[in-house]
Amino acid sequence: MSRPRVVITGLSGLTPLANDIETTWKRLVAGESGLGPITHFDCSAYDSRIAGEVKDFVPEDVIPAKQARRMDRFTQFAVAAAQMLMRDADFRITEDNAYDVGVILGVGLGGLQTIETYHAKLLQSGPSKVSPFLIPMLISNMGPGQIAMFTGAMGPNIVTTTACASAIHGIGTAYSEILLGRITAAITGGVEATITPLGVAGFTALKALSTHFNDDPARASRPFDKDRDGFVIGEGAGLLLLETLDSARARGARIYAELVGYGASDDAYHMTAPREDGSGMIRVMRNALRDAGLAPEAIGHINAHATSTLLGDRAENRAVKEVFGSHAKKIKISATKSMTGHLLGASGGIESVFTALALYHEMLPGTINLVEPDPECDLDYLADGSEKVACEYAMCNSFGFGGTNASIILKKWTD
Incomplete structure (x- = not known):
């Protein structure tokens, strides 16, 4: 029996570039940076003082004030992005379809801000000052849980927490369901x-964050460049509405792209570093190609994980060359973290949104700050800016701590 076709009928985002996906996309293809000095807390004593913050976000504009106070910032992002998503898709959840709609969301660290706030209160004033909403605010599954409460979706409600691969694993799980x-x-x-004192301190201690460009934040995220010195931490949300083609056609929905393949793998190697030969990344891309029933030559575009770390970028470059062979040089590769920073558990969400929009608009985002490529990073990274290119298939990659890897493949929609 043939499996149902799955299409993307809605997109939304809150990003360091803008608080809506339309403006985010325009700034992205224009090659603008959303990075700047950290303003969420006093970071003057930190080695890394730059981030990709969501700016001017007022949760009370979209969430009743009492409910907003009982949510961590990540959950506020989730609810706001979900409301934008439902409007974009013109999708309504009713008594008739509520059980047929799931919410499956990737979240990396959850309510870190809430943990820090209430730990300080506990130490300063004792346990009586800890809110009864502490646990519901900090747990990762409250992101999809609150989305369900606001939208009425009563199907499976799941959070995937696999570090920086969380979102694509969430998309893949939704696709599988x-x-x-x-x-x-x-x-x-x-x-x-997670742009919080503890979050930034922890990643800095790992030597994972960029520290050389504090005075010039827009230049700090430099995927594949020889002067890259770590990633820039970001925050935000990127959501998609997946739907069967039959359902989308029945309601006359706009279709951005079709989701045709998903792969997962693990390096089984190291807590934070990838295998230098990229073998786990090789397996996950091949798994996605096999799931889609595609030859490597079918892929025309990749939105790379490309965090701007020394080992990660080199391993991904090697993996792409191994999977795609001589075709690798023909693939147009975008490293959009150069403009948004690394949104950790949300990164695969917003980058999947970018991949869908790249196919839909036939516009592939460029990679900024790639001034002098690392000699070991020798593929076409669109360093000269966005390109108007029509391609049929595109891949989006995410690789996380613990060696966990995820890839999806999208197909340009043609009716």
């Missing part, structure tokens, strides 16, 4: 909000 016939639609993607 639809393929199995358990649901006909899913709100999916990723969300994260």
Whole structure:
């Protein structure tokens, strides 16, 4: 029996570039940076003092004030992005379809801000000052949980927490649930909000963050460049509405792209570093190609994980060359973290949104700050800016701590 076709009928985002996906996309293809000095807290004593913050976000504009106070920032992002998503898709959840709509969301660290706030109160004033909402605010599954409460979606409600691969694993899980016939639609993607004192301190201690460009934040995220010195932490949300083609056609929905393949793998190697030969990344891309039933030569575009770390960028470059052989040089590769920073658990969500829009608009985003490529990073990274290119298939990669890897493949929609 043939499996159902799954299409993307809605997109939304809150990003360091803008608080809506339309403006984010325009700034992205224009090659603008959303990075700047950290303003969420006093970071003067930190080695890394730059981030990709979501700016001018007022949760009370979209969430009743009492409810907003009982949410961590990551959950506020999730609810706001979900409301934008439903409007973009013109999708309504009713008594008739509520059980057929799932919410499956990637979240990396959850309510880190809440943990820090209430730990300080506990130490300063004792346990009586800890809010009864502490646990519901900090747990990762409150992102999809609150989305369900606001939208009425009563299908499977799941959070995937696999570090920086969380969102694509969430998308892949939602895709699998639809393929199995358990649901006909899913709100999916990723969300994260960890630009906090402890979050930045922890990543800095790992020597993972950029520290050389504090005085020039827009230049700090430099995927594949020889002067890259770590990633720039970001925050935000990127959501997609997945739907069976039959459902989308029945309601006359706009279709951005078709989701045709998903792969997962693990390096089984190191807590934070990838295998230098990229073998786990090789497996995950081949798994996605096999799931889609495609030859490597079918892929015309890749939105790379490309965090701007020394080992990660080199390993991904090697993996692409191994998977795609001589075709690798023909693939147009975007490293959009050069403009947004690394949104951690949300990164695959917003980058999947970018990949869908790249196919839909036939416009592939460029990679900024690639001034002098690392000699070991020798593919076409669109360093000269965005290109108007029509391609049929595109891949989006995410690789996380613990060696966890995820890839999806999208197909340009043609009716």
